[in-house]
Amino acid sequence: MKPIIFCDFDGTITNSDNIIEIMKRFAPPEWAGLKDQVLDRSISVKEGVGKMFSLLPSSKRDDIIRYILSKAEIREGFAEFAAYTEEQGIDLYIVSGGIDFFVYPLLEGIIEKERIYCNLADFQGERICIKWPNPCDKESGCELECGCCKPSIIRSLAASDDEVIVIGDSVTDLEAAKMADFVIARDYLLEKASEQNLPYKPFETFYDVISILESRRVMNR
Known part of the structure; x- marks a missing residue:
């Protein structure tokens, strides 16, 4: 896979x-x-x-x-992780409940814009208005109204023979993690992956993520 x-x-x-x-x-x-x-x-x-x-x-x-x-700080090893996925021919997509005005510039030069899925800010009115270009699809049956529906994005991009790997930390990643073949998690998502017996490994830096992926690559040869 x-x-x-x-x-x-x-x-x-x-x-x-x-x-x-x-x-x-x-x-x-x-x-x-x-x-x-x-x-x-x-x-x-x-x-x-x-x-x-x-x-x-x-x-x-x-x-x-x-x-x-x-103020924003990129977690250690992320640029190297992105380079590793490119070297290995692994498709990497960013799925974020964050907003375009900080997601795009913080990832500029690391991730191509067309591989980023996030929400949009409209500054035209008196107050900031958030736009939601990634809603739940018909298959989701989702009542969470998460704004950026990560399971729907996964369904639209992953083929049936792909090994879906989800990397995340929070409540907004849990439904995506339930769909994954493997989860790399920290914080809230780590607790839930353990509680729900999802296949997972913990991480702190993206150097950890590279090590996990490399171990799986060697093991699956």
């Missing part, structure tokens, strides 16, 4: 969640209640993130972009 990798962005490629960092710096206090509702699933990710960004005036666009691009 040929590997195909679907990798999360916030908290996986980056060391922290960029949406949370933006809200901490620029949003009024009510953003925290929306975050808690998303985490306890009383509202969807799509609703919560949309409402959080609607708290921010579009006039802050340049300040927000400048701030998050200066």
Whole structure:
């Protein structure tokens, strides 16, 4: 089976969640209640993130972009990991609930834009409006309204004989992980992969990810 990798962005490629960092710096206090509702699933990710960004005036666009691009840190070894997948002929896609104005520039020169799936920000109105170009497909039966539906993207890109590998860290990666042949996980997703007996390995840096993939490649020769 040929590997195909679907990798999360916030908290996986980056060391922290960029949406949370933006809200901490620029949003009024009510953003925290929306975050808690998303985490306890009383509202969807799509609703919560949309409402959080609607708290921010579009006039802050340049300040927000400048701030998050200066603050965000790429996890150690990611550029080397991306180069490894290219050398090995492994298809790598970034599937992110993050927003285009920070996802694209942070991955520029590392990942081709057409391999990145994320949400979009519209700054035309008085308040920031988030657009959702990757909705749930008909097969998903998904009621989570996650905004960027990772299972739907996997179904659209992976062939039946591909080995689907999911790399992630959070609640937004869990449904994708359930579809995967193998999971590389940290944080929340690591706990859930263990609880649900998914085939997985833990990671901290992308050097770990390279080692895991190389071990599997050698083992499957």
